[in-house]
Amino acid sequence: xxxxxxxxxxxxxxxxxxxxxxxxxxxxxxxxxxxxxxxxxxxxxxxxxxxxxxxxxxxxxxxxxxxxxxxxxxxxxxxxxxxxxxxxxxxxxxxxxxxxxxxxxxxxxxxxxxxxxxxxxxxxxxxxxxxxxxxxxxxxxxxxxxxxxxxxxxxxxxxxxxxxxxxxxxxxxxxxxxxxxxxxxxxxxxxxxxxxxxxxxxxxxxxxxxxxxxxxxxxxxxxxxxxxxxxxxxxxxxxxxxxxxxxxxxxxxxxxxxxxxxxxxxxxxxxxxxxxxxxxxxxxxxxxxxxxxxxxxxxxxxxxxxxxxxxxxxxxxxxxxxxxxxxxxxxxxxxxxxxxxxxxxxxxxxxxxxxxxxxxxxxxxxxxxxxxxxxxxxxxxxxxxxxxxxxxxxxxxxxxxxxxxxxxxxxxxxxxxxxxxxxxxxxxxxxxxxxxxxxxxxxxxxxxxxxxxxxxxxxxxxxxxxxxxxxxxxxxxxxxxxxxxxxxxxxxxxxxxxxxxxxxxxxxxxxxxxxxxxxxxxxxxxxxxxxxxxxxxxxxxxxxxxxxxxxxxxxxxxxxxxxxxxxxxxxxxxxxxxxxxxxxxxxxxxxxxxxxxxxxxxxxxxxxxx
Amino acid sequence: xxxxxxxxxxxxxxxxxxxxxxxxxxxxxxxxxxxxxxxxxxxxxxxxxxxxxxxxxxxxxxxxxxxxxxxxxxxxxxxxxxxxxxxxxxxxxxxxxxxxxxxxxxxxxxxxxxxxxxxxxxxxxxxxxxxxxxxxxxxxxxxxxxxxxxxxxxxxxxxxxxxxxxxxxxxxxxxxxxxxxxxxxxxxxxxxxxxxxxxxxxxxxxxxxxxxxxxxxxxxxxxxxxxxxxxxxxxxxxxxxxxxxxx
Numbered sequence: 114x115x116x117x118x119x120x121x122x123x124x125x126x127x128x129x130x131x132x133x134x135x136x137x138x139x140x141x142x143x144x145x146x147x148x149x150x151x152x153x154x155x156x157x158x159x160x161x162x163x164x165x166x167x168x169x170x171x172x173x174x175x176x177x178x179x180x181x182x183x184x185x186x187x188x189x190x191x192x193x194x195x196x197x198x199x200x201x202x203x204x205x206x207x208x209x210x211x212x213x214x215x216x217x218x219x220x221x222x223x224x225x226x227x228x229x230x231x232x233x234x235x236x237x238x239x240x241x242x243x244x245x246x247x248x249x250x251x252x253x254x255x256x257x258x259x260x261x262x263x264x265x266x267x268x269x270x271x272x273x274x275x276x277x278x279x280x281x282x283x284x285x286x287x288x289x290x291x292x293x294x295x296x297x298x299x300x301x302x303x304x305x306x307x308x309x310x311x312x313x314x315x316x317x318x319x320x321x322x323x324x325x326x327x328x329x330x331x332x333x334x335x336x337x338x339x340x341x342x343x344x345x346x347x348x349x350x351x352x353x354x355x356x357x358x359x360x361x362x363x364x365x366x367x368x369x370x371x372x373x374x375x376x377x378x379x380x381x382x383x384x385x386x387x388x389x390x391x392x393x394x395x396x397x398x399x400x401x402x403x404x405x406x407x408x409x410x411x412x413x414x415x416x417x418x419x420x421x422x423x424x425x426x427x428x429x430x431x432x433x434x435x436x437x438x439x440x441x442x443x444x445x446x447x448x449x450x451x452x453x454x455x456x457x458x459x460x461x462x463x464x465x466x467x468x469x470x471x472x473x474x475x476x477x478x479x480x481x482x483x484x485x486x487x488x489x490x491x492x493x494x495x496x497x498x499x500x501x502x503x504x505x506x507x508x509x510x511x512x513x514x515x516x517x518x519x520x521x522x523x524x525x526x527x528x529x530x531x532x533x534x535x536x537x538x539x540x541x542x543x544x545x546x547x548x549x550x551x552x553x554x555x556x557x558x559x560x561x562x563x564x565x566x567x568x569x570x571x572x573x574x575x576x577x578x579x580x581x582x583x584x585x586x587x588x589x590x591x592x593x594x595x596x597x598x599x600x601x602x603x604x605x606x607x608x609x610x611x612x613x614x615x616x617x618x619x620x621x622x623x624x625x626x627x628x629x630x631x632x633x634x635x636x637x638x639x640x641x642x643x644x645x646x647x648x649x650x651x652x653x654x655x656x657x658x659x660x661x662x663x664x665x666x667x668x669x670x671x672x673x674x675x676x677x678x679x680x681x682x683x684x685x686x687x688x689x690x691x692x693x694x695x696x697x698x699x700x701x702x703x704x705x706x707x708x709x710x711x712x713x714x715x716x717x718x719x720x721x722x723x
Numbered sequence: 724x725x726x727x728x729x730x731x732x733x734x735x736x737x738x739x740x741x742x743x744x745x746x747x748x749x750x751x752x753x754x755x756x757x758x759x760x761x762x763x764x765x766x767x768x769x770x771x772x773x774x775x776x777x778x779x780x781x782x783x784x785x786x787x788x789x790x791x792x793x794x795x796x797x798x799x800x801x802x803x804x805x806x807x808x809x810x811x812x813x814x815x816x817x818x819x820x821x822x823x824x825x826x827x828x829x830x831x832x833x834x835x836x837x838x839x840x841x842x843x844x845x846x847x848x849x850x851x852x853x854x855x856x857x858x859x860x861x862x863x864x865x866x867x868x869x870x871x872x873x874x875x876x877x878x879x880x881x882x883x884x885x886x887x888x889x890x891x892x893x894x895x896x897x898x899x900x901x902x903x904x905x906x907x908x909x910x911x912x913x914x915x916x917x918x919x920x921x922x923x924x925x926x927x928x929x930x931x932x933x934x935x936x937x938x939x940x941x942x943x944x945x946x947x948x949x950x951x952x953x954x955x956x957x958x959x960x961x962x963x964x965x966x967x968x969x970x
Binding site (some may be wrong): 241242243245253254258259260261298299301302305306307308312313317352444445448450451452553554555558 | 740776778779780781826827828829830877879880881882883890893894895897899902903905906909913914917
């Protein structure tokens, strides 16, 4: 093993001992907290339901086994072995590849910016949940108090609270509007909380993570128990998990499964590398990778049970209200006694009345009420949390308590992910020594948090939500895919599979099995390349558009489809390329410096040639 | 209104005709005519008539009361009470309020007539009166704005309950203060830790000297440094042991 680098001593560049986790549990919970995030709650259940329920689990598991776990293992292994953040790790693997590390850092920084904006929204809703009745339960009355505000009347109280009273959203991405001070305050508070928790690196994170990583599981359990006892929950669950195998034929399913597992495990951020670098070198990172990835997927499934039992309840509720409204119209029109038509008799009575008084029935505003339509009305992302779920919570007895629990859970989920992405930024900075050694860690963390907060204020503008969506969809996804590809290829081919297997054997006590070697060498890179190509193809197929909330739209409350203006697209392209530019940029810089060094060495007279 | 006048003309005509009918039958005729007039004043869709709809069972469930003539009397009383609050209409009586077309739904039409019972009061006045006293009317029947509807009379919505300081600001203030205090404490403890670490190399030597000095001058008696071992090792005993040969 002459070429294998000696196990590094415990000292880092700082000249003092590298911080360590207090115990294995802290490391475990930090990785789990980083991996389990908002996407597990609001993206996985939606995908599960859209792509044929139980059938979606098949591509999901395949992606987990062939893509998620191998790449995750690579990250943990190199972090633990080389005991540096992402920049240090990649510099150690090959100086030409240190651009990958810098790319990861830049990307983590960009993602932290908008992720904490989402956490700020969650905080706003959490703060507003401590009142009864909940502020999104009813529309505010208009100026002369004869009716409700028109925008609210046309859509719904929940949508109005989200789009108008929270975001105060502009109708177009072009008019930025003014900064919403409420959201600014919540953003300041979230960054203050994040700073408080990462102020001394893993020393403080390790203590807080016990709460932020475990609290969501407690709340999920409570919601599962409560959700399963709600009427209509079973209908929602059956609808969710009924497998529709024919959907598996569409390639979109496989693409979404692969991207979901990839983003769900928070790969290519550099956060797992940072966390693993604080481990003791002889730690079984292989077992850790498998266990954490499985826990992450189990959490997604568990969360979908909770989410869909509540959504099933909501759909049943909405269906009953729809029927009741129709029944009331009939009763009012024909002056039948109250409650004389039950929900079951409704259709029969309607047919009878349609036969006898067709004209009178025709002019009534009767809607078609089908339970499947309501069950189909699922949503993903912020739409699920802030519109659909908040409305479902309104109908549960003791609504404020459930709202507090739900948004508290989302807040802690978002926080634990923020710890990982901030650690991915700060650990490399500490390793590289961005600030002089006498500057304390607290100051560096504070500066980073302050800078991020100031940059993130652009998301509190009235068009902030539109920017966030484009950040999320375009800038983050593509970069993560490319960086992960470079990671796997870099370790498998540049670092050397033999060297890597030796390192893992030294750390865990056994050599990686052929499954690992095959996935690292062939399967994962190929998968990532396929996903990337498919992603680009899908993006380029139709012009990028966004759906705007425009009260003056004819089809309001449907959202208006608008195209992104040119300058926005240019900004997006810039954001997408920025992290990636480090890779060729640094490689080129290294090449030039080396070439100069060689040229100088050749020019000098040979005195100390060996 | 025209019909009422016409009917009045007919009454006058019959009264002034030579009395060929029996007086009793005359009275019955008068009674029917009067009800006819009233019926014509209160008709679905008549001018100044309003439709009312009650949803008693929705509001009260098991405790719902049946809608009978007594309840109708109470309703008329509430409407008359509301009209009395309007200036110039303080003389409105219960008998001036006419109900008609009561259905099983519990919906009916009503009008308010003037003291002469010939024509109905303008809709605007009735509307204002009902709007001002909607709460009292709702309370009399244990209903609310959704279950006691006056169609065409929109009710004034309750003003939003805005506390002077929104609740979210209070909770935000609490959380933010706690976080700022925690950050300050952490920073201060970090500074203290760093200061202690910087002083340690020099402090350790001082401490050792101090320790020794203290021991030697404890109780004014110079102590044997061996005493610091806390009785674990007793040199005297140990030396004796050494003299014994091992078994």
